[in-house]
Amino acid sequence: MMAMHVSAADRPAPARDPWRRRLVASLLYGRNVDRAAKTRGRIALAVFIFALGYAVIAARLVMFAAAPDGHGSRRAIAQDAVATARPDILDRNGEILATDVRTPSLFAEPHRIIDVDEASELLTAVMPDIDAAELRGRLASKRRFVWLKREITPEQRAQIHRLGIPGIGFLPENKRIYPNGAEVSHVLGHVNIDNQGTAGIEKWLDARGLADLHLAGLATDRLQTPVELAVDLRVQHALRDELIAARAKFKAVAAAGVLTDVRTGEIVSMVSEPDYDPNNPREALDPTRINRLTTGVYEMGSTFKALTLAMALDSGKITLKSAFDASHPLQYGKFAIHDFHAQNRVLTVPEIFTYSSNIGTARMALSLGIEHHKWFLRKTGQLERLRTELPESAEPLVPKRWAELNTVTIAFGHGLSVAPLQAVMAISALMNGGHLIPPTFLKRSESEALALATQVIKPETSEKMRYLMRLNVEKGTATKADVKGYYVGGKTGTADKVVGGRYSKTKVLTSFTAVLPADQPRYLLLIMLDEPQATPDTHGFTTSGWNAVPVGGAVIARIAPLLGLEPRFELPPADKLILASAGGR
Amino acid sequence: MMRVLNICVIGALVLAAADVYTIKFESTRQAQRVAKLRLEIRRERDAVASLRAEWAKLDNPARIQALARRHLQLGPLEARQADPLDNLPERPADLVAVEEADPIAAVIANPGALGRPAAGNVPAATR
Numbered sequence: 001m002m003a004m005h006v007s008a009a010d011r012p013a014p015a016r017d018p019w020r021r022r023l024v025a026s027l028l029y030g031r032n033v034d035r036a037a038k039t040r041g042r043i044a045l046a047v048f049i050f051a052l053g054y055a056v057i058a059a060r061l062v063m064f065a066a067a068p069d070g071h072g073s074r075r076a077i078a079q080d081a082v083a084t085a086r087p088d089i090l091d092r093n094g095e096i097l098a099t100d101v102r103t104p105s106l107f108a109e110p111h112r113i114i115d116v117d118e119a120s121e122l123l124t125a126v127m128p129d130i131d132a133a134e135l136r137g138r139l140a141s142k143r144r145f146v147w148l149k150r151e152i153t154p155e156q157r158a159q160i161h162r163l164g165i166p167g168i169g170f171l172p173e174n175k176r177i178y179p180n181g182a183e184v185s186h187v188l189g190h191v192n193i194d195n196q197g198t199a200g201i202e203k204w205l206d207a208r209g210l211a212d213l214h215l216a217g218l219a220t221d222r223l224q225t226p227v228e229l230a231v232d233l234r235v236q237h238a239l240r241d242e243l244i245a246a247r248a249k250f251k252a253v254a255a256a257g258v259l260t261d262v263r264t265g266e267i268v269s270m271v272s273e274p275d276y277d278p279n280n281p282r283e284a285l286d287p288t289r290i291n292r293l294t295t296g297v298y299e300m301g302s303t304f305k306a307l308t309l310a311m312a313l314d315s316g317k318i319t320l321k322s323a324f325d326a327s328h329p330l331q332y333g334k335f336a337i338h339d340f341h342a343q344n345r346v347l348t349v350p351e352i353f354t355y356s357s358n359i360g361t362a363r364m365a366l367s368l369g370i371e372h373h374k375w376f377l378r379k380t381g382q383l384e385r386l387r388t389e390l391p392e393s394a395e396p397l398v399p400k401r402w403a404e405l406n407t408v409t410i411a412f413g414h415g416l417s418v419a420p421l422q423a424v425m426a427i428s429a430l431m432n433g434g435h436l437i438p439p440t441f442l443k444r445s446e447s448e449a450l451a452l453a454t455q456v457i458k459p460e461t462s463e464k465m466r467y468l469m470r471l472n473v474e475k476g477t478a479t480k481a482d483v484k485g486y487y488v489g490g491k492t493g494t495a496d497k498v499v500g501g502r503y504s505k506t507k508v509l510t511s512f513t514a515v516l517p518a519d520q521p522r523y524l525l526l527i528m529l530d531e532p533q534a535t536p537d538t539h540g541f542t543t544s545g546w547n548a549v550p551v552g553g554a555v556i557a558r559i560a561p562l563l564g565l566e567p568r569f570e571l572p573p574a575d576k577l578i579l580a581s582a583g584g585r
Numbered sequence: 586m587m588r589v590l591n592i593c594v595i596g597a598l599v600l601a602a603a604d605v606y607t608i609k610f611e612s613t614r615q616a617q618r619v620a621k622l623r624l625e626i627r628r629e630r631d632a633v634a635s636l637r638a639e640w641a642k643l644d645n646p647a648r649i650q651a652l653a654r655r656h657l658q659l660g661p662l663e664a665r666q667a668d669p670l671d672n673l674p675e676r677p678a679d680l681v682a683v684e685e686a687d688p689i690a691a692v693i694a695n696p697g698a699l700g701r702p703a704a705g706n707v708p709a710a711t712r
Contacts, residue, residue, distance in 0.1 A: 065609060096641040102631045179641035237646035485664030558661055567664035 085174050086195055086205065088226035089188060091233040092268070092443060097184050098202070098278075100174040100195075104157045106148040108139055112167030116140045119165045123148070126159045150193055151175050176202075178278045184236055186291040187229065187270055187390070187441055190278035199284060201229065201441060204389045228443050230266035235259060238558045240271040243527075246551040247273050250532035256292045257527045257555065258421060262428040262515070264449040265437035267388075267421075268523070268563070292528070295392045297417035301495030302356045302544075303513050304413030304423070309353055309468065310430045311376040312364045314461040323348045326359040332405055337362055337412075340494070340543070341477070353468045354476030356492065358412040365411035366404065373407045379456050380426040380436060382418050389441045394419050413495060414503075420511070424526050426456075427491075427513055431466055431521040433459045463578060470518035470574035477545045481514055481553035485567030486560045489518030489574075490552065492544035497531065507531050510544035512552040516560065519577050523563060527552045 025035070089098040113119055120136040130149060138146045150173065152160075157170055176191045178184075189200015197203040205227065239257045247255040259269040272292045276283035283289060290296060312318040326347045330337040341355045352360030365373050377383055385395045397417035399406045409415035421439060429436040435453035457465075469489030473482045478490040493511040496503040510532055514525045527548045538546035560567070571577055642648075653659060 065612070095644070096637060099634055099638045099641070101635045101638050177638045179638050180645050181647075183645070183647065234646055237650070241647070241650070483664065485667075557663070560664065561662040561667070566669060567667050568669075569664075 086176060086191070086197075086202070089201060090226050090228050091184075091231050091236075092229065092266075093232060093234075094228075095233045096179055097229065097231070097233065098176060098178050098188055101177045102172045103151045103175045104154070104170040105150045105173045106152050106157075106160065107169055107171060108146050108148050109144060109167045109169070110139055110141050110146060111144060113139055114166060119168065122163045122165060123160065123168075126156055126163070127152070180233065181279065182275050182277045183233065183240060184231060185275040185278050185284075186272050186293075187231055187267075188278055189390070190281040190284060192281070198281070199392065200278075200390055201227070203391045207391070229441055230261070230264075230268060230443050231270070231441065232268050232562070234562050235559045236269040236271065238562060239269045239555055240273070240275075242551060242555045242558060243271050243273050246527075246529065246547070246554075250529060250535060250547050252529045252532040252547075254288070254292055254530040255528065255551075256420065256530075257525065258293050258424055259523055259525050259559065260424055260428055260439055262432040262521045262524050263446050264444045265425070265428070265439045265452075266444050267439050267441050269559075270421075270441075291390075291392060292530070293420045293526075294386075294388065294390055295394050295419070297394045297397055297419050298509055298528075299414050299417050299495045299498075300420070300423050300511060301413040301493035301509065303427070303491055303493035303511050304410065304416075305353065305356065305361045306427055306430060306465065306469070306491050306513070307377070307380060307382070308361050308365050308373075308411045309349065310457055310461055310465050311373065312368060313349070313464050314376075314457040315368055315372065317368065318349065318364060320349050320464060320467075324352060324357075324360040324363045326352070326357045326363075330359045330362055330408070332408055335405065337408060350468055350471055353491075354472050356477055361411045362408040365407050370402060370404060370407045373410070374402060377410070377416070379454075380429060382416065382422060382426060386419055386422045386425065386438075388421070388439055396422065413493060420526060420528055424513070424524060427515075427526075428524045429456050430462060431469070431515045431524060433462045466515065466518050466521060467574050467578040469515055470578060473514075473518075474573055477543075478512065478514075478549050478552075480545060480549045481512065481556065483516075483553050483556045483560065485569055486556060486565060487517035487519055487568065487571055488514050488553075488556055489516070490514035490549070492549055494543045506542075508542050510542070510548040512544055512548035514552050514556060516556060516565065517568070518574065519571070522565060525552060525555060527555065 085100055086098075088096060088100070091097055108119075110116075116136065116139045120132060120139055123135060124130060124132045127149060135148060138148060148168075152170075160168065161170075174195055176195055178188060178190075185200075187200060189202040189204075190198060191202050192198050197206040239259065243255040243257050246252070254273060256272040257269070258267060258271075260267050270291075270293055272290070274286075274289050276286070276289045278284075292298075312322075313320070323346050326339060326342075327344050329339075337358050339355070339357050339359055341357070343351070343355055343357070347355065347357055347360050349360075349364075351357070352364070374383070383396060383398050385393055387393055396419065399410075399415060406415050425436065425439050428439075434455050434457040435450065436456045437449045437453045466489055469491060470487065471489075472478050472492075473488050473490050477492040481488055481490050491513050493509075493513070495509045495511075496505065497507040497509055498504070499507055509528065509530055511526060511528045514527075515521050516523055516525070529548050529551070532542055532547040534540045534542050534546075
């Protein structure tokens with residue numbers, strides 16, 4: 001305003017009215033100032049400001065041109081947010097156990113639909129399995145986005161696309177596929193419709209940080225590094241195949257088996273029949289299909305005698321030559337402990353093992369005392385919950401008050417319920433030279449395993465235990481598992497099941513723990529049959545030697561070549577081969 | 586003088602503008618190509634993934650077992666069928682020294698070499 005006024009007053013009367021001019025000039029510049037210099041300064045300032053403005057504009061232009069076009073990629077991420085990708089899961093040989101496949105899903109934006117009736121009619125014609133009333137309700141709803149059907153087939157997609165209904169669209173989603181069906185179900189677990197892991201390794205993957213990645217919208221690419229499990233698909237199949245056959249043959253409620261590498265703690269195979277197809281996770285809700293090896297706890301029966309004997313031999317107070325009186329049942333208050341294969345005489349330690357003498361084992365544990373027994377079981381991890389990668393785990397059932405009677409029964413595997421995988425971990429330690437290694441479903445090297453291991457028994461004790469295991473196959477309860485060429489060692493277990501608070505005489509849980517080869521242990525196999533029935537072949541017996549042991553033998557004969565174990569024939573018996581190398585007794 | 590300079594500057598400006606435009610146009614085109622290729626790569630990768638899933642399904646041991654039972658007379662490997670390398674017989678000694686330039690000519694020149702005891706493990710029929 002001021003400047004306008006000045007110029008207006010200035011130009012028409014340059015000299016006529018000097019006092020007014022002077023007045024204005026003095027107001028504007030002060031009295032003794034060179035106006036020309038002032039003007040130049042102002043012009044320079046204006047030039048500078050404009051130049052700065054243009055420089056900023058130019059710089060922004062360069063930045064826009066140089067920076068990548070962010071718009072498209074952001075849209076792609078938004079599209080993928082519903083389609084969270086998961087890493088592939090591979091077996092130890094690189095076979096695919098779980099992978100993602102893209103499938104289209106159908107959605108609607110109800111505010112853009114013109115004729116709800118026509119749209120729902122057309123859609124039900126293409127997808128007859130969809131609930132028409134529900135579909136209509138969704139299309140008529142006030143929401144801005146509704147899913148109509150997740151995971152439609154490409155043909156359906158093409159048909160719906162051809163209908164040309166406005167307000168209907170597709171989003172690609174990742175669908176989890178388990179190409180091997182029920183084969184590896186309990187290890188893998190499964191995912192829900194949003195591709196989030198809800199059980200097994202899948203849940204472990206989410207807990208490991210995949211869920212956070214999803215929230216950040218980063219886990220959209222399938223370039224995530226695949227997860228390699230320790231499981232061998234071929235061995236898993238062989239084990240499962242044999243267990244299904246065994247379960248049918250013995251009409252057992254359930255059959256389970258696990259194979260671990262004793263040197264690394266890797267679980268090479270784990271099957272619990274009945275299992276389920278992870279492609280149809282609803283089956284997993286059935287309580288009979290639980291994973292009995294990690295989620296169930298069982299009284300392991302005579303299998304536990306291996307632990308008792310290892311404890312006794314490791315204490316140094318008892319040697320392989322020691323003898324215990326098993327000539328008459330062990331009276332304990334109103335309880336009497338009997339032997340199944342009663343010999344009614346004094347038995348040496350190897351005889352106690354091969355005849356599976358309850359009395360002898362109980363006396364052995366008693367001679368060492370309750371505290372020693374408890375200490376040993378705690379050391380071998382039998383009294384605490386075993387945690388693996390699988391989120392499902394069960395707490396062992398430990399007696400609240402541990403009296404002498406508890407030690408007596410626990411010595412031969414009753415009165416303490418543990419998860420079978422827990423027992424496998426402890427017996428692996430008895431075989432591999434005394435290293436207790438926490439089992440894992442992931443690949444692990446021997447040195448990594450040794451770093452994690454704790455020494456629970458002396459290496460010499462481990463040699464003696466392997467001798468006993470082999471002896472039991474040569475002339476004990478497990479002769480039916482002597483697969484020629486693989487030098488199998490093993491311990492049987494038959495536990496009476498508790499039915500209605502009492503031990504049942506007819507319902508048993510049989511198990512067989514095998515180590516192969518017994519002289520250079522590589523693998524430990526546990527076979528478990530829940531309530532096997534007698535068949536004509538078993539002469540009415542339901543003990544482990546008649547069902548779990550032959551199954552174990554069949555499994556070993558089938559999987560040993562897959563595991564790359566070299567068969568060796570004409571090996572001397574256990575007392576020559578294993579004991580001699582152990583340096584006598 | 587000033588006019589010539591101005592004309593030159595204006596000309597340069599027009600040229601620069603044209604050049605910037607072509608660069609921008611080219612970069613847009615390249616960006617589109619990149620986006621298209623990315624999409625193609627993603628599609629290919631998805632296709633590979635679904636093919637691999639299908640392969641894994643077809644390669645499933647249970648399926649192979651069923652097929653093998655139906656169509657083949659093969660059974661599972663038994664321990665007796667494996668033999669260690671130690672049981673492999675010794676390789677027969679060479680008839681003629683390896684370093685001989687023309688081994689056949691050497692045999693013809695000296696047929697007695699075939700009957701030499703040094704021939705070792707060669708079966709009698711070939712001697």
